Amino acid sequence: MARRKKGLPIDGWLVVDKPQGMTSAQVVSKARWALRAQKAGHAGTLDPLATGVLAVAFGEATKTVPYVTDALKAYAFTVRWGASTTTDDAEGEVIARSDLRPDRAAIEAALPDFEGEIMQTPPAFSAVKVDGERAYDLARAGEQVALAPRPLWVESLTLTDIPDPDHAVFEMVCGKGGYVRAIARDLGRVLGCGGHVTQLRRIWAGPFELADAVSIEALEAMRDDPDAAARLLPVEAGLSGLEEIPVTAEGAGRLRAGQPAPALRADAEYGDAVWASHDGRAVAIGVYKGGQVHPNRVFAAD
Known part of the structure; x- marks a missing residue:
């Protein structure tokens, strides 16, 4: 006899303004508790230090998570010059200091090398796996962690403010797998002064923005709201980066x-990832081939 799933079969997206000090997993657990949901996940991990947009998917929306994770994301962050740390943020131990402080011209001259397709080495304190173990576990155990550089697309990196000689504020739009801490570390190296992140806020992720977000306090209050599920964004919100293909x-x-179906209309090209809809509701995610949608993820019927 199959075990009955605990919780309610809730489907949709909730954007949470993650507070500093909580992990992304803790926010998801809190969201699942608040809505008494059977299943929940998130799109794009934020460090405990970071705040801002954390998109939480419930039920059928979890099938769209990879398409939000792969989307561009935007961050606002502050770099503190003159100190390099073990974690590349303010939570680590200082391992090097410098009295040098870069001026606006020097900072702006360095930014073009951090845009476009770059190679980035993740921080030693990161979730990257090394021989089956997380890099941060090895680093905390005192082991030397050597991570290989990996490609990252940086759409833009902009200096937005210099509040004082010790700090600079930036905005960055980048693709999947980017580490803002590594950008701060590498900028500090190029400028010869060292640097680490002191504040980090994700301001949007794919289709989800801070304007859509609820605070952690508002999330907790949903526990006592019988209509809380009505506040969720639809499953389809996670598919805005794909073309919609209507079907009969x-x-x-x-x-x-699990069978292909003809498209009623489509501007997609052969081999494009698309999502099929009927009466505006998601039916499947698949590949467009020869006038048909070939499914690889299917959504449950209402």
């Missing part, structure tokens, strides 16, 4: 059975 009711049935 018969086509929706075929897709849910």
Whole structure:
């Protein structure tokens, strides 16, 4: 006899303004508790130091998480010059100091090398796996962690403020897998003064923005709100980066059975990732080939 799942079968997205000091997993657990949901996950981990947009997916929306994780994201962050740390942020131990402070011209001259397709080495204190273990576990145990550089797309990196000689504020838009802490570390190295992140805030992630977000206090209050689920964004909100392909009711049935279905209309090209809809509701995510949607993820019927 199959075990009954605990919680309610809730589907949709909730954007939380993650507070400093909480892990992304703790926010997801809190969200699942607040809505009494069976299943929840998130799109794009934020460090405990970081705040801002954390998109939490419930139920069927978890099937769209990879498409939000892969989307561009924007960050506002502050770098403190003159000190390098073990973690590349303010929580680590200082391992080097410098009296040098870069001026605006020097900072702006360095930024173009951090835009476009770059190679970035993740921080030693990161979730990257090394021989099956997390790098941060090895680093905390005192082991030397040598991580390989990996490609990262940086759409833009802009200096927005210099509040004092010790600090500079930036905004960055980047693709999946970017570490803001590594940007601060590497900028400090290029400028010859060292640097680390003191504040970090994600201001949007794919289709989700701070304007959509609820505070952790508002999230906790949802526990006593019988209509809390009505505040969720639809499952389809996580698919804004893919083209929508409408299908007939018969086509929706075929897709849910794992079979291709003809598109009613499409501007997609052969091989594009798309999502199929019927009456505006997501039916499947798949690949567009020869006028048909070939499903690889299917959504449950209402």
